[in-house]
Every structure is written in C-alpha cells, then in structure tokens.
Amino acid sequence: MKYEFNKEVKGEFESVKKIVIEKLKDEGFGALYTLDMKEKFKKxxxxxxxxxxxxxxxxxxxxxxVIDIDKNIGLLLPCNVLIEQKDEDTIYVSIVNPSAVINISGNDKIIKLAKEIAEKLERVIKNI
Known part of the structure; x- marks a missing residue:
C-alpha cells in the first residue's frame, strides 16, 4: 500500500496551493497550519x-x-499535505494515505474510518 496520493500540476505555486485548500474544504478538511520548509531552512x-x-x-x-476511539491517535494526526515546487511551472502535490499510516494502530474501527478518510483525500488529488 502506498503511503501517499500524489499528482504533478502545471501552474504557479500559490495558485495551486489555493486550489488544494479549496479541494480539501470540498471534502470537509481545513488547513490547520502551513509549515514553510524553505523559510525554516533559510532561518x-x-x-x-x-x-x-x-x-x-x-x-x-x-x-x-478516531480520538473518541483512541485518545493517543492524535500522534498520527493531522493528515499532511505536501506542496513542492518541482520547476518553474510544475508543482508536486502529495497527500498522506491515512490507511497506510493508521494501520499501525491495529484498531479495526480506526482502520475502517481511515479508509473513508483516504477516499476523500484521494478525491482531493484527483480534483486538483
């Protein structure tokens, strides 16, 4: 099982990021934070x-x-979304596959929910 869903997109970084955030919202997700690694590495x-x-x-x-099922599952949350500048007009978008990550919990109820979440995140990738 792959641990991510990914897609290359033609466009400008900020425009693609905005589309990704919109498509996440369409599936009921919000972006809690943005970690800018370029900025972090520079600093x-x-x-x-x-x-x-x-x-x-x-x-x-x-x-x-999932937290109601296992209070420690927060160690595996939230779902990370990577947006990376590949070249001048190509952006690489990758989203973690929660089914691959959550399997380590060993909890069948959580694994079932992770499959539902994975379907939503896979639609995000397909729709950008």
Missing part, C-alpha cells in the same frame, strides 16, 4: 531551498471519531 541553516510547504489538514468530524 535555521542559512541555506536556500525550493518552495516546499506542508499543510496540516484536518476533518474535525473524522478526527473526533
């Missing part, structure tokens, strides 16, 4: 790096369900 290491941002995506409905 911490004084090194240049390509645009590489990680969004922490959360669907509150599903997050509540």
């Amino acid at each position: 911490a290491l004084n090194e240049e790096f390509r645009r590489y941002e990680i969004l922490g995506a959360c669907n509150p409905k599903f997050a509540k369900k």
Whole structure:
C-alpha cells in the first residue's frame, strides 16, 4: 500500500496551493497550519531551498471519531499535505494515505474510518 496520493500540476505555486485548500474544504478538511520548509531552512541553516510547504489538514468530524476511539491517535494526526515546487511551472502535490499510516494502530474501527478518510483525500488529488 502506498503511503501517499500524489499528482504533478502545471501552474504557479500559490495558485495551486489555493486550489488544494479549496479541494480539501470540498471534502470537509481545513488547513490547520502551513509549515514553510524553505523559510525554516533559510532561518535555521542559512541555506536556500525550493518552495516546499506542508499543510496540516484536518476533518474535525473524522478526527473526533478516531480520538473518541483512541485518545493517543492524535500522534498520527493531522493528515499532511505536501506542496513542492518541482520547476518553474510544475508543482508536486502529495497527500498522506491515512490507511497506510493508521494501520499501525491495529484498531479495526480506526482502520475502517481511515479508509473513508483516504477516499476523500484521494478525491482531493484527483480534483486538483
């Protein structure tokens, strides 16, 4: 099982990021935070790096369900979304496959919910 869903998209970074966020919203997810690795590497290491941002995506409905089943499952949340500048007009978008990650919980109820979440995130990738 692949641990991610991914797609290359032609376009400008911020435009693609905006579309990704919109498609996440269409499936009930919000972006809790953005981690800008280019900025972090520049500040911490004084090194240049390509645009590489990680969004922490959360669907509150599903997050509540899985936390109610296992209070420690938060260690595996939220669902990360990677947006990376590949070249001038190509953006690489990748979203974690929760089914691959959540399987380590060993909890059948959570694994079943992870499949539902994975279907939603796979639609996000297909629709960008």
